[in-house]
Amino acid sequence: MKDVYLFSGFLGSGKTSMLTDVIRQLKEKGLKPAVIMNELGKLPFDSQAVEEDVPLKEMLEGCICCSGAEKTEAQIQSLLLDNEFDVLIIETTGAAHPVEALDAVYSPLFAEKLNIKGIVTVADSKLWLNRDVLTPQLRSLFMEQIRHAHLLLANKTDLLTEEEQAKVVYELQGFNPQAFILQTTNGRVPLHLLEGLAATTPIDKSNVVKASVSSMQLGSRLVEFEQGSFTQEQFEDWVRQLPDSVYRMKGFVPIEGVKNPMLFQYAYGMVQWLPEFVKMPAKLVIIGENVGNVQVIGVD
CATH class of the missing domain: 3.30.1220.10 (CobW-like, C-terminal domain)
Structure with missing residues (x-):
């Protein structure tokens, strides 16, 4: 089975920085990563951060969680058929709701081939403290991305005082008590934390x-x-x-x-x-x- 990680997070939170660092760690461990990158615009700006030897599928001008669901399924099928890889990373847009994005990844056609390890959400710590400035709709999306995370990165902690850092961790833990919370800068997350996730509940033959x-x-x-x-x-x-x-x-x-x-x-x-x-x-x-x-x- 191929391990699959869903990278979630609000606009500008640091997902792409996390992606490039996780790819580096996977390669150092001798594992071959593949990436599906979802971008709302016409130009693949973020995908330029992915090295040429990494199989990459891009989805432009469409959110993975709505009209892009069938395209996502086709992209995964294509990767499974045409590429050798060990780990699949799916980076969603900042506008993607975790439930919708997870739904787009699943298909009964290849569910047995994929092991969804979990949703990794990158949260901008400073934005969390200032979330009241967001419109109600954006604030709701920001909170939902955090609430459904299996692993939560409180990113950009270098921009906060120690007191603010403690406040962010305390509030995030209260909002999502099940998630492991890691304070980070530049989206750096140790690979073993990702490997310890387990979001799929399978059924055996009995x-x-x-x-x-x-x-x-x-x-x-x-x-x-x-x-x-x-x-x-x-x-x-x-x-x-x-x-x-x-x-x-x-x-x-x-x-x-x-x-x-x-x-x-x-x-x-x-x-x-x-x-x-x-x-x-x-x-x-x-x-x-x-x-x-x-x-x-x-x-x-």
Whole structure:
């Protein structure tokens, strides 16, 4: 499996500085990194920081978390087919919401090939202290990026006094108590902290859940179904009783009387079914918080 890291953070927080340093550390360890970089503009300014020997896919003029979701899936498929690499780093734009970005990374077509290690959010420490100057919409996005992080970098601490540094750490820890918080300058993070993350909760062949250490945070779970084990009505009854902590689901669901597993998508209470004319693997990806404890129809 390929380890995958999602780098999140507000505009100008220091994500690209972190990216270049993590690439350096991976290479020093003998690992081959690959990068998907999402930029809102027409020109790939940030991608110039990635060395030529690193496989790179760019997404310009579109956020990874909205219209770019299908493009992201195609880019990952292309990397898996055409490149040899050990670790995939996906750098989102500063405008990306972590839940939406994580959803764009997952596909039941290659979920078994990827091990999502976690969301690493770079937060500008000075901006955190001055967050009240942001518009309500930007402030909400800034806070959501921090709330869903598995590893949180309080960056640019060199611009703060010791008292301000302590205030930032105390407030961030209270806002996201599950995340490990590291005070940094220039986005420098030791590789072992990244390698210790575990955001994916897999299912083994006996359908026993292997809960990860971060199961209370934003993460995912891959479920495999037996062919034609329930009706569409039974499946939707199960969906309706899911906790609010389940944000997204997508995959191919086997339905009694239907030849091929149907394409199923769920987002914040809305359900969509589409017929599939090719037999796809009967797998479902669940994205949310504490997904390891969700009882799954036909599995638990």
